[in-house]
Amino acid sequence: MSExxxxxxPLRYEDVTSPFILRKKIYPxxxxxxxxxxxxxxxxxxxxxxxxxxxxxxxxxxxxxxLPEIQFSYALLHFEELHISRKVRRLLSKKNLSLTVSTxxxxxxxQKIQTYHRQSWLTPNYLKILQATQKMKEDFQIxxxxxxxxxxxVAGEIGYIIGNTYTSLSGFSSREKAYRNYGTAQLxxxxxxxxxxDFAFWNLGQSYMPYKFQLGARQYDRSTFxxxxxxxI
Numbered sequence: 001m002s003e004x005x006x007x008x009x010p011l012r013y014e015d016v017t018s019p020f021i022l023r024k025k026i027y028p029x030x031x032x033x034x035x036x037x038x039x040x041x042x043x044x045x046x047x048x049x050x051x052x053x054x055x056x057x058x059x060x061x062x063x064x065x066x067l068p069e070i071q072f073s074y075a076l077l078h079f080e081e082l083h084i085s086r087k088v089r090r091l092l093s094k095k096n097l098s099l100t101v102s103t104x105x106x107x108x109x110x111q112k113i114q115t116y117h118r119q120s121w122l123t124p125n126y127l128k129i130l131q132a133t134q135k136m137k138e139d140f141q142i143x144x145x146x147x148x149x150x151x152x153x154v155a156g157e158i159g160y161i162i163g164n165t166y167t168s169l170s171g172f173s174s175r176e177k178a179y180r181n182y183g184t185a186q187l188x189x190x191x192x193x194x195x196x197x198d199f200a201f202w203n204l205g206q207s208y209m210p211y212k213f214q215l216g217a218r219q220y221d222r223s224t225f226x227x228x229x230x231x232x233i
Contacts (some may be wrong), residue, residue, distance in 0.1 A: 011035035011068055013044045016051040026070060027226060037066045040125055042132035046140050050162055052229050054169075054205050056121040064125055074225040075204040075217040079195035083216040088184050097182075099189035101145050106130055109144040109156050116172035122158070130158070139163055139233070145190045147182055154179045155186040163233035166194055167203040187215055200232040 009032065015021050026032075035053075037044065045066075048055055053068035084092075091097070110127045114120045130142045139162060146156030157171030173183025194202055204212045207219040220228065 008032070008034045008036055008067075011037045011048065011053075013039060013041075013047055016044070016047045016053070016068075022051055027222065030072065030222070032070075033072055034067050034069050036060075037068060038063070040066060040129055042129055042136055045129045046133055046137055049140070049160060049167070050233060052226055054167065054203075057123050057126050058121065064123065066126075070222065071206060071225075072222055073207045074220050074222070075207040075209070075212040076220055076225065076228070077191060077202040077204060077212075077215060077217040079191055079199075079202070081216040081218070082188070082191045082195075083214065084188050085184065085214070087181050088188055091181050091185050092188070097147055097149075097185055097189065099145055099147060099186065099193055101143055101190075101193060103134065103141065103143055105144055105146075105153075106134075106142060106158060109146060109153065109158055112153060112156065113158065113170050113172045116175075117170070120170070122170050133160075145186065145193070147186045147189070149179070149182075155182040157186070157190075161199075164198065164200040165203055165229065165232050166199055168205060184211070184215075187211075191215070201228065203229075 015026070045055065048068045051070075053070050055066050055068040057064055058067050059065070107127065110122055110130075113122050133140060133142055141161040142158065143161060144156055144158050146153045148154065155171075155173035157168055159166055159168040171183070171186075173179065173186065191202060204217050
């Protein structure tokens with residue numbers, strides 16, 4: 001498959017592990033954000049994540065591809081700027097909600113995410129990558145962060161820890177009326193958890209979704225993000 005056919009450029013393991021290619025060719029090029037790869041190995045996934053990319057999947061001509069994105073801007077939450085809405089404050093004061101952070105239920109949470117999102121990019125192949133990365137590197141860890149009630153996981157997400165940073169991948173919350181605002185409560189509890197465990201910041205990824213800024217996140221351009229990123233991973 002050629003880059004002309006797809007309209008975006010291929011990305012190899014050698015690219016994301018080369019400081020020269022990253023700093024001289026990829027990072028300064030503000031005309032490009034998405035790249036494609038057919039490398040579904042855990043080694044490539046970890047390398048592109050450490051380089052600041054956030055990968056999703058898509059189908060092109062019947063073939064599933066990984067689409068690592070080095071974003072034009074990122075939404076980052078510094079925990080002292082966390083904003084908790086009145087509705088969520090009331091919910092947290094009324095309910096004794098607790099957050100469970102785990103490395104053992106990735107498959108179950110992924111299934112919840114796939115059900116919640118009609119067209120989820122967290123495909124079975126993507127899940128296999130996440131599972132394969134477990135225990136490969138001491139400084140890279142896939143986790144889930146969930147709220148459970150009545151024996152069911154009603155809100156949660158999957159993300160990864162690199163160094164002193166946490167990056168969200170995808171999440172879900174129950175659509176049942178009884179669990180209204182539980183999704184936001186899960187985010188608040190996760191922010192508190194990260195702060196209590198001395199994380200530098202939370203990388204929320206793409207910076208166009210209002211809920212991230214309602215939570216207290218700020219937008220950082222690519223170059224500023226990368227400086228913060230490499231200072232903390």
